[in-house]
């Protein structure tokens with residue numbers, strides 16, 4: 089049995105937990121910033137291909153208390169690194185330390201590297217490692233003197249789906265966009281509108297959810313080259329993911345933005361993601377926003393007015409958005425913003441509010457529930 093950690097941005101733990109349950113993983117436990125579960129090697133391709141809201145999938149090698157470098161060294165050396173890292177493995181160590189006696193991250197990284205080398209020297213009976221093979225990124229994380237050692241199976245972060253060729257100024261991470269959709273009452277039978285769509289992240293993620301497209305299908309992962317995960321497992325999981333795509337699903341999704349360059353980018357990103365045929369993108373200021381149909385969901389990441397001088401424009405935009413939404417009372421509205429008096433400008437108190445981080449910016453996710461759509 090292997091212990092896994094799916095890392096989650098602050099506020100997204102519940103979404104990641106829900107995904108872990110849906111994927112059928114076992115012994116699921118939620119903590120701040122992560123969800124842990126267990127399984128065999130087949131979890132590695134499945135989790136990397138399918139998690140929409142998690143940032144990375146790590147293998148938990150071990151955890152112990154350390155307040156001295158000697159304890160860190162001995163604790164690390166005692167762990168079975170050879171179960172994962174072969175004799176030609178290339179292993180780098182990254183680290184972080186929060187509220188711990190051992191606060192020098194670079195020293196902790198060096199100690200862990202030395203301890204793993206010592207362990208593997210004994211196991212493989214060699215004096216020197218060429219490190220010419222597959223990559224194994226070890227993370228040493230200290231929190232209140234508890235050390236957790238992991239190996240990263242993902243490589244680059246899971247928000248990198250492979251469809252965003254170029255980003256604009258303030259793109260939303262794909263993992264956060266997916267979480268905003270998962271936290272809403274939107275489903276593929278309801279219209280979705282993003283009037284500040286930028287590079288198209290929210291409409292594209294929604295279309296991928298509607299069509300059941302695995303978010304990782306367009307990219308590669310560090311663990312694809314590992315000896316312990318047979319190529320067959322990756323092939324099988326990819327094959328299953330392709331078979332699971334519902335190409336016939338035609339959700340009604342709209343994205344608009346005032347910036348023509350953003351709309352061009354959104355269109356090419358949607359094409360790369362294979363969902364351009366179900367999203368209509370349009371250059372349009374929010375002041376001219378039109379909503380098509382009833383019982384739709386508007387999900388958006390507008391400008392926050394962080395830059396000096398932008399505030400008045402942003403306030404006017406939020407008021408205008410509120411006006412449109414109040415005259416479309418069957419619609420539900422979901423807005424992420426750092427503006428603390430958003431509800432005042434929008435003209436309504438949110439049905440629910442959730443604290444989220446958009447990169448390093450503290451935001452609220454305001455949710456205004458419209459009526460439930462009538463049963464078909």
Ligand SMILES: C[S@@+](CC[C@H](N)C(=O)[O-])C[C@H]1O[C@@H](n2cnc3c(N)ncnc32)[C@H](O)[C@@H]1O
Pocket residue numbers: 256258259260261283284285286287288289290344345346347350372373374375389390391392405
């Ligand atoms: C925070 S960005 C959205 C980023 C987007 N979620 C993404 O992932 O790329 C805000 C967007 O609002 C657009 N915008 C600014 N003023 C606008 C207006 N009056 N009407 C419509 N869009 C506007 C900007 O061009 C920008 O693309």
